[in-house]
Amino acid sequence: MxxxxxxxxxxxxxxxxxxxxxxxxxxxxxxxxxxxxxxxxxxxxxxxxxxxxxxxxxxxxxxxxxxxxxxxxxxxxxxxxxxxxxxxxxxxxxxxxxxxxxxxxxxxxxxxxxxxxxxxxxxxLPRPRLVVFGAGPVAMALCDLAGRFDLHRTMAAPGLTEGPAERVQDGFVLPTGAEGGGEAAPGARRFIVVATQGKGDEAGLRAALAAGAEHVAFVGSRRKFATLAERLIAGGMEAEALARVKAPAGVNIHAITPEEIALSILAEIVMLRRDGGRGEAHGG
Structure with a gap:
């Protein structure tokens, strides 16, 4: 007994x-x-x-x-x-x-x-959280492919229906709570990818950096990100915060299609997830 x-x-x-x-x-x-x-x-x-x-x-x-x-x-x-x-x-x-x-x-x-x-x-450990900002082809491909990698997925984009368990950050709806992307469970690793691709890029970056995560990546060229960074800094954002963003997102596999870009991003997330180094995830 x-x-x-x-x-x-x-x-x-x-x-x-x-x-x-x-x-x-x-x-x-x-x-x-x-x-x-x-x-x-x-x-x-x-x-x-x-x-x-x-x-x-x-x-x-x-x-x-x-x-x-x-x-x-x-x-x-x-x-x-x-x-x-x-x-x-x-x-x-x-x-x-x-x-x-x-x-x-x-x-x-x-x-x-x-x-x-x-x-x-x-x-x-709690499942790592992947938060994808945007609803375009790369964002959709990334959310779809990430389902095979034991990641808790959240898509944040303007226009998504706001519910009682959600909050809005710079126009992007983020679920909250232990299973939400907005406020991860204690100890959960979080990866944020801004895949807005011309539809709310500045707002997406602001929301992603405000949400906080060990890894924030931007889908777009270095030149495009540099231009956005200049505008955000001029608007009052600290340069140190933007230096944490990995741009372009993913590892270089010469990706062209949305699916290939999604694969390159997930390859980078897997590498960061498995190396055990929580303090080494930010790239510039």
Whole structure:
């Protein structure tokens, strides 16, 4: 009965975190040697700040190491594998606490039991948000193709119907809330592409930069973007904000058709999404 209640609480917390879009990690004990309080199969939910929110993976000796690994996994967007071992065993193997070898990060187990435990920590992150400004051929092709890449898509364009869960920014309607493009869930990565193509370019750029995202790209030539940037700066926008915009959008694959341009943009988003570097996404 206790086990059933424990599992219910664990699953309830998982559902709650997924519903709110909050990033978290699941730590699973995969191997133990000698005396350990947690056994293989034990699980815990770790929040972005390293707090263990639910579950059991051992006492204080393990919780600190698992909390740090969970926070690191969420920040990097990559799984972590940690091996918790007594200090004597680490020294005998010539391994220092915190050292990583062949994908395994070692930590010291200071508990009197002197047991060893291997733990796999997997981050669970909200789906990245792709917000596309515009409703032309490239915008349509991009939204269509992005559906195959596990991205939450939002199209923002003048004239779209405004509803109770939406807000307007410079004439562009943006849905709000955890699943909206206007205000992403905590921890969700966001990519914005301005594909207005002559229909509200200045307003689209203003709205895109106001919305905030780790990557903002503009569909158009460097010359066209430079002209728009000059006008926006003359209108009071800071040059530093415009320097964050990647123009032209996408990687250079000599794209011509809307579908090819959409492919080049998604290739760039995939590259940024998978490199794990959240601070390196802005291009100029």
């Amino acid at each position: 206790i086990t059933a209640r424990f599992e219910d609480r664990f699953e309830s917390r998982l559902s709650s975190l997924r519903a709110t879009g909050e990033p978290f990690a699941i730590a699973t004990v995969v191997r133990t040697v000698d005396a350990t309080s947690a056994k293989p199969g034990a699980k815990a939910i770790v929040l972005a700040d390293g707090t263990i929110a639910e579950g059991w993976i051992g006492g204080g000796c393990a919780r600190s190491a698992v909390g740090k690994a969970g926070a690191a996994a969420i920040k990097a967007g990559q799984p972590q594998f940690i091996s918790l071992r007594p200090e004597e065993l680490l020294a005998a193997e010539g391994v220092a606490p915190g050292e990583e070898r062949a994908g395994v990060r070692f930590a010291r187990n200071g508990c009197p039991s002197k047991g060893s435990m291997d733990i796999f920590v997997e981050p669970v």
